Amino acid sequence: MVYTYLYNAFKCATMQFLRDHFEKLITLTDKEFQYILQFFRSRRIMKKQFLLQEGDPVTQEYFVVKGCLKSYVLDSEDRSHIMQFALPDWWISDYQALVTQSPSSMFLEAVVPTQVLCITREDKERLCAEMHKMEHFFRIKNAYGYIGLQRRILSMLTGSAKERYEQLLQQYPDLFQVVPKQDLAAFLGVSRETLSRLYSKNK
Amino acid sequence: MVYTYLYNAFKCATMQFLRDHFEKLITLTDKEFQYILQFFRSRRIMKKQFLLQEGDPVTQEYFVVKGCLKSYVLDSEDRSHIMQFALPDWWISDYQALVTQSPSSMFLEAVVPTQVLCITREDKERLCAEMHKMEHFFRIKNAYGYIGLQRRILSMLTGSAKERYEQLLQQYPDLFQVVPKQDLAAFLGVSRETLSRLYSKNK
DNA sequence: AAATAAATGTGATATAGGTCACATGCACAA
DNA sequence: TTGTGCATGTGACCTATATCACATTTATTT
Numbered sequence: 001m002v003y004t005y006l007y008n009a010f011k012c013a014t015m016q017f018l019r020d021h022f023e024k025l026i027t028l029t030d031k032e033f034q035y036i037l038q039f040f041r042s043r044r045i046m047k048k049q050f051l052l053q054e055g056d057p058v059t060q061e062y063f064v065v066k067g068c069l070k071s072y073v074l075d076s077e078d079r080s081h082i083m084q085f086a087l088p089d090w091w092i093s094d095y096q097a098l099v100t101q102s103p104s105s106m107f108l109e110a111v112v113p114t115q116v117l118c119i120t121r122e123d124k125e126r127l128c129a130e131m132h133k134m135e136h137f138f139r140i141k142n143a144y145g146y147i148g149l150q151r152r153i154l155s156m157l158t159g160s161a162k163e164r165y166e167q168l169l170q171q172y173p174d175l176f177q178v179v180p181k182q183d184l185a186a187f188l189g190v191s192r193e194t195l196s197r198l199y200s201k202n203k
Numbered sequence: 204m205v206y207t208y209l210y211n212a213f214k215c216a217t218m219q220f221l222r223d224h225f226e227k228l229i230t231l232t233d234k235e236f237q238y239i240l241q242f243f244r245s246r247r248i249m250k251k252q253f254l255l256q257e258g259d260p261v262t263q264e265y266f267v268v269k270g271c272l273k274s275y276v277l278d279s280e281d282r283s284h285i286m287q288f289a290l291p292d293w294w295i296s297d298y299q300a301l302v303t304q305s306p307s308s309m310f311l312e313a314v315v316p317t318q319v320l321c322i323t324r325e326d327k328e329r330l331c332a333e334m335h336k337m338e339h340f341f342r343i344k345n346a347y348g349y350i351g352l353q354r355r356i357l358s359m360l361t362g363s364a365k366e367r368y369e370q371l372l373q374q375y376p377d378l379f380q381v382v383p384k385q386d387l388a389a390f391l392g393v394s395r396e397t398l399s400r401l402y403s404k405n406k
Numbered sequence: 407a408a409a410t411a412a413a414t415g416t417g418a419t420a421t422a423g424g425t426c427a428c429a430t431g432c433a434c435a436a
Numbered sequence: 437t438t439g440t441g442c443a444t445g446t447g448a449c450c451t452a453t454a455t456c457a458c459a460t461t462t463a464t465t466t
Contacts, residue, residue, distance in 0.1 A: 073357060081360040083353060096350045128342065132335045139331065139342035146345055147299045149352035150286060154276060156359050157284040157392045161453070180413060189360045191454055196415055364423070383443065397423055399445055 010042050010117075014065050018117060021063070021089055025140050026133045036134070039123040045069075045110040052108035058097040060118045064088050067114025068178045071106050072186065082187040085111070087174055091141070111179055161190045162198050213245050213320075217268050221320060224266070224292055228343050229336045239337070242326040248272075248313040255311035261300040263321045267291050270317025271381045274309045275389065285390040288314070290377055294344070314382055364393045365401050 018040070019033050028036070040063075045051060051069065052058060062069065064086045071092055072082040083106060086092035094106040098121055119127075128135040155164050165188060169176060175184065185195040221243070222236050231239070243266075248254060254265060254272065265272065267289045274295055275285040286309060289295035297309040301324055322330075331338040358367050368391060372379060378387065388398040 073361070075361050081357065083357065095346070096353060099346055099350060128339065132338060135335060135338045135342055136331065139338055139345060142342060142345035142349055143298070143302055146349050146352065147302060149349065149356065150299060153352065153355060153359070154284065154286065156356070158276070158278050182413065192414075193416080193455080194453055197453095200415070385443065394424055395444075396425080396446080400423095403445070 010037075010040075014042065014115070014117070017065055017088075018063065022137060026137050028133070032131070032133075036127060036131075039119050039127060040117040041119075043116050043118055045114050045116070047110055047112050050107060050109050051116070052094055052104045052106060054104060054107060056104045058094050058101075058104045058121075060120050061091055061093040061095075061098060061124060062086070062108070062116040062118055064090050064092065065115045065117060068111040068175075069108060069114055069116070070111055070179070070183060071108045073106050080107075080183075080186050081189070082183060085172075085175060085179060085183075085187065087172075087178070091145075111183070156189065161188065161194055164188050165190070165195065165198050213240075213243075217245065217318070217320070220268055220291070221266065225340060229340050231336070235334070235336075239330060239334075242322050242330060243320040244322075246319050246321055248317050248319070250313055250315050253310060253312050254319070255297055255307045255309060257307060257310060259307045261297045261305075261307045261324075263323050264294055264296040264298075264301065264327060265289070265311070265319040265321055267293050267295065268318040268320060271314040271378075272311060272317055272319070273314050273382070273386060273390075274311045276309050283310075283386075283389050284392070285386060288375075288378055288382060288386075288390065290375075290381070294348075314386070359392065364391065364397055367391050368393070368398065368401050 015037065018037070019028065022028055022033070022036070042065075045067075051062060052071075054074070066088055069086040069092050070082050071084045071086075071094060072080045074080055084092055092108065094104045094108065096102075097104045097106070101121075124138070128138060155167050159167065165184075168184065168188065181195060182192040185192040188195065190198075218236075218240065221240070222231065225231055225236070225239070245268075248270075255261060255274075257277070269291055272289040272295050273285050274287045274289075274297060275283045277283055287295055295311065297307045297311065299305075300307045300309070304324075327341070331341060358370050362370065368387075371387065371391060384398060385395040388395040391398065393401075
């Protein structure tokens, strides 16, 4: 592979990770991938550091390479409600703010030390406009994301706290390695005390 | 406008409605629109008729021209949980099933007499592959849909039954003209009795 | 290694909202 | 127009989950 854009010489493993991610849905030539790569910037965040805070302008979307991020809102009583976790291979941002170009209403914070690849809204749009393939990629990604949220809504509508917990455990076992239980509670919409009781009684 | 594809001579108003819908995000020539149109089929459904039932194969996506549809699941106690309503200008299907090409786990039912335009999965994919514009259109549509679901999740996480009800009332006042209250309850994740009490006490 | 802070567990109590039962109103079918 | 069946309202009671308070365990920092 020829490194045309040297200023973007990420670690080889990181690049390959991104490329593999794209190539799950589309095929890319080396040249195409190199072209795409120039729009991404690598960034590391320490545990509990923010990529976004409430009120910040949102200009980028983040692809997680390593670690884990969470996006959440704080309500009027300062309780956190988690919108999304992002493990490696996931995209995350405050999409509402990104699309409507309004200030963030969320916090985007590293749960553990994390590495992301960032792309700005404009660069992503440009990439989609220039390369039909990429527009396709992101349309399909979006469709999966949509379905995921539908599933979450359904589990909130139909399941008890316990059922939702067990579904999550089954669907994303990796999360439980990384994320404190109070965060899982804030994701499930249950108090941390209730969550704690759910699995202590379970065994 | 030249009617190249006569077998698709929908009522002029219907065609224009679809065209306006696309042209909110992209621009189309008459010829392009005529080409697109050939992939759509018009269909009318009576109140309480099904477009999909649990177990059906899901081959199509539906664009509502007139009326109102709801998609919902039935749980083990035969309680219905509503995933989505679709008023005119909205798309609806069992997306999970459509994308994964598995049998429907939902019912798709007309709340009132309804007219839709149907497109098959294959035709939509073909349209997206052939016309970059259309791929763009659906990517952006998807992105808005995603944001909408995020908002719904947030309101389920942060709000009381009453707050959720009021948010819905404010965001989609049209729904309340058309949809029985028990369906609104099934959408909000509240019992119909509780919902009834919410607004009787309100006044 | 000690000190401090964060996360978790657990009991006692409170409450939003669910469930059940039945009454009333309203729509459409015969 | 009358009847049959949905949709809605309302009371009485019940239950899952929240809240508060504090103890315990586990990470972080110095």
